[in-house]
Amino acid sequence: MLNIAQRIFGSTNTRLVKSLYKIVNQINAIEHEFQILSDESLKNKTIEFKEQLNNGKTLDDILVPAFAVVREASKRILNMRHFDVQLIGGIVLHKGMISEMKTGEGKTLVATLAAYLNALEGKGVHVVTVNDYLAKRDADWMGELYNSLGITVGCILSDTNDLDRKKAYNCDIVYSTNNNLGFDYLRDNMKFSRNEMVQRGFNYAIVDEVDLILIDEARTPLIISGQVxxxxxxxxxxxxxxxxxxxxxxxxxxxxxxxxxxxxxxxxxxxxxxxxxxxxxxxxxxxxxxxxxxxxxxxxxxxxxxxxxxxxxxxxxxxxxxxxxxxxxxxxxxxxxxxxxxxxxxxxxxxxxxENQTLASITFQNYFRMYKKLSGMTGTAETESEELLGIYNLQVVQIPTNTPVQRIDLNDDIYCTEEEKFDAIIKFISECHKKLQPVLVGTISIEKSEILSKLLTKNKLKHSVLNARYHEQEAYIIAQAGIPGTITIATNMAGRGTDIQLGGNLKMLAKTTLANILDKEIISIKYKQLVEKVNKDKEIAIQAGGLCVIGTERHESRRIDNQLRGRSGRQGDPGLSKFFLSLEDDLLRIFGSDKIKGMLKKLGMKKGEAIQHTWISRAIEKAQHKVELRNYDIRKSLLKFDNVINEQRKVVFDQRNRILDNDSYNISLIYRDINSDIVNNIIHDKYYNLDDETYKLISSEITRIYSITLDYNTISELESKNKLIEHINN
Missing domain, CATH: 3.90.1440.10 (SecA, preprotein cross-linking domain)
Structure with missing residues (x-):
């Protein structure tokens, strides 16, 4: 019955996207009005929008002209015009939902629409990325666009000092990582004055790679600790x-x-x-x-x-x-x-x-639920839509691609041993290399990436390795990964936020090639030559079949595998993806080995042979689903416990902030009252005359609570509870 209804009326997602096209048509209808404006007039639109908001209009009321302004500014500053599907993505973000967009569809540019619109309120917008590299890249890149419209942009990295952090948080839009934001919140609530705090509230956040941050990393709480x-x-x-x-x-x-x-x-x-x-x-x-x-x-x-x-x-x-x-x-x-x-x-x-002891902690679930409005972007969220809706009240909306995906996803090849699997991978890479097809090989660990590197070297196949050891070379390696005949081995570092362009990344290649040339005329000539070379290389790579992505093992999460596949076939480019597996892989060995081994036996698998079968593919998906369910249970349990602590955390932090905000509070008096209560709870007797053993117990308890050494002789000599309280106060 449901299938019949969907065929007639379309799915919920289809109907929602269709309704948003009405807003897109309104934006397109007024595009010409902004094309004729001078740069200064376009910038002044920001002032007009702010005045309209002050006069009672809402963000929804000014969405159409605001998006049109961002699109026009992007054309002028970045030489990029938002596609209609990108406008839909921006509307979805503004509405507090998740935009699921395929790789290469321009999520970074999409975020500018919702970020600009919501920044007009002056309450701050946080654009959250997965690492410092992407935070800095996007802040620098998109910052040109925002600045042209009079919007201030900040960036917070791991090594940013407190003064610069505060300045960044006071900007209209700030780019940072989930870890930096979470730790700043915890640190702020350990500060001794309001002036030392850096954050200014939780208005609106756009979370890039939202499934990674709100799902995968939600298993690990953020902890600030001190040594013991x-x-x-x-x-x-x-x-x-x-x-x-x-x-x-x-x-x-x-x-x-x-x-x-x-x-x-x-x-x-x-x-x-x-x-x-x-x-x-x-x-x-x-x-x-x-x-x-x-x-x-x-x-x-x-x-x-x-x-x-x-x-x-x-x-x-x-x-x-x-x-x-x-x-x-x-x-x-x-x-x-x-x-x-x-x-x-x-x-x-x-x-x-x-060893460390926990001084403050919070889960990502409870941190991000503090935002008045939350939205996100990713290429892979649909499989976790139930959890995202249940915990964060975030609906996943699948955004259509601007051009159809041309990538071919081949069936998995499964081998008995890891050695046989690696032999097959080397052979496959060699075949791609001969026809000048660029190859990206994904591994699940540094160890496996280095094993594969040694095998490629042994077979005289030149390649680059991208893992945590060589992270400084990341931008350079990725810039070249789409050049014909290039072989790149990478861990999950190349899985997210990585845009591999066929023919090479012109901007990055120009930066490295022309860095030491001072003569402007020579730079101009060299740049033209580089443009010609990149365009020529792109044609060669396309003729060879586009980027070939090879997975050497299935990850616990299907989304991580899909992220790797998604590096290929960006914006309508051709591409190829294939996974090579073995029964010795962790996922198959731990979660599905016996069942799969039985299937392979029935299929008559021999040493050195690969098996391709839908049974096997389904069994692998079931194994991954098992792990995903287990991880979901872990996250639910973590949240359940943190919810209890969260209520206490909110009360304590709220009281703390009230004290910091109110000059009439005398912290010294509060401290004395607390000390009096603690001592009276420890010593119930009205009189202080106690035996040595009791004094020792009192000494032990006070040392535990206050982390100060107070021996029992000192306590016994104080004669009264009041004198003991005074001693602690001092």
Missing amino acids: DQDIKMYNKIDKLIYELSEEDYELEEKHRNIFLTECGITKIENLLIQHKLISSNTSLYDIDNMIIMHYITQALRAHKIFSLDKDYIIKDGNIIIIDEFTGRMMDGRRYSDGLHQAIEAKEKLNVNN
Whole structure:
């Protein structure tokens, strides 16, 4: 019945897009009115719009002329005119929805429409990107457009100081990352005066790669931590014992990334601990006094058996740097919690730093739900539309492409072993290279990208490698990735926000080629030659079949795979994508191996042969769906717990801000009242005359609460509760 209705009336998405074309037609109808305006007159339109808003008009009332102004300014400044489908994308963003747009459809340009319109209110617009590189690129690039219309633009990067952060937040539009915004919020609520705070509220946010930020990264809360005193030498002592354990001593759950000691392992580790005098011979590992030892052992096991170098982290300048599993980028400044980071440092024979304690935290779910209006853009959101609607109240709208997608997506090839798979990949790359087809090879880790690099070198195939180790060369490598015959190996770094242009990126190539030339005449000649070369190379790449994207493994999320495919076939260009898999791949080995092995046996799979079958493709999709459901459950649980903390967080932060805003509040008096309540809760007796054992308990409790050393002799000498309170106050 539903299918019949959809055929007659169209899907909800189709009907919505169709209704938005009416607004697009209105924008197109007045385009000529703005073409005849001078640059100054066009800029003055911003002042007119602000006056109209002050006189009672709404943003919806001025949407049509405002979008027309942005389109005209974009033509003049960026030499880019918004397509009709981009206008639809902009309207969707303004309405607080998600624009799902294919790769190369110009999401960066689409954001300018909604950002400009909402910036007219003067309350601030945050454009959120996934990394500093994209934040700076987009702020510089689109900043020219905004500035031409009298709109101020700021950019906040990881290394931006507090003074510059405050200036940026006071701009009409600010570009930054989700991490920077979230951490600024937490840091602001730890400041001691309003003047030190940098943010100015949560009006409107446009989140680029919205599925990555609001779905994938929502599993990890943002945490600001401080160091705690702990016996860090114990990490190295325990680490040495892990090498004594064999596979029968622990049980590894790869699906849930958990590890447990078996009965055999508990006995062995207890004996080792006694032998090395880390616990006494008359105690058990699970005695209350030894629970901290059990914590060290668990984290050491996780460090050795679950977390891997060049997959989960790299070593840089003697430090452990976490690699983001979704973007393949380094997460500078991030540390694993609960002693795991220290256990990894001990495993890698590095200097072990002090453990941290949480001072402030928030999940991305609760951070972004503070915005009055929220919207987003991505190429892959439809599979997570239910979660986006349920948690963030964000409807996903699929925007039509400006030109039909010409990319051909070939079926997956599945091999028995990883070695056979890599042999087939090298052969396929070689065939593409011979006909000068540019190739992008996606890997899931640094380790795999370097294995493939060695194999290509062995086969005398020249190539570039883009991973977290070589991130400084990212712009240069991507600029050349569309040149005929180029082979690029990349981790997930090349999956999002990456625009690979056939023939090469003219702007970036010009920047690197002409950087050291001073003579303007020579620059002009060289630039013309470069334009001719890029156009010629583009034709060669098109004739060769466009960009060929090769996936070497399926990711846990279908969206990450689709992001990789989406690098090819941009704006109607031809392209090709294909995945090569093996039964030794993590996804198939952990989540679907037995079932798939049974299918392959029925299909008569032999060594060295590839299998292509819809059964297999469906089984892989089911395996991915399993993982996605598991991750959804993790996010739901995290949000459930954070919602409780969030209510407390809001109350505490609100009270804190009221105190900072009100000069009549005497913080010293409040502090004294709190101290009085705490001491009265600890000491219930009316009189202060207590025994030594009770004084020791009081001393221990006060040390725990205040993190100050107050020995029991000092407490007993104070004679009264009031004197104890006064001592704490001072």
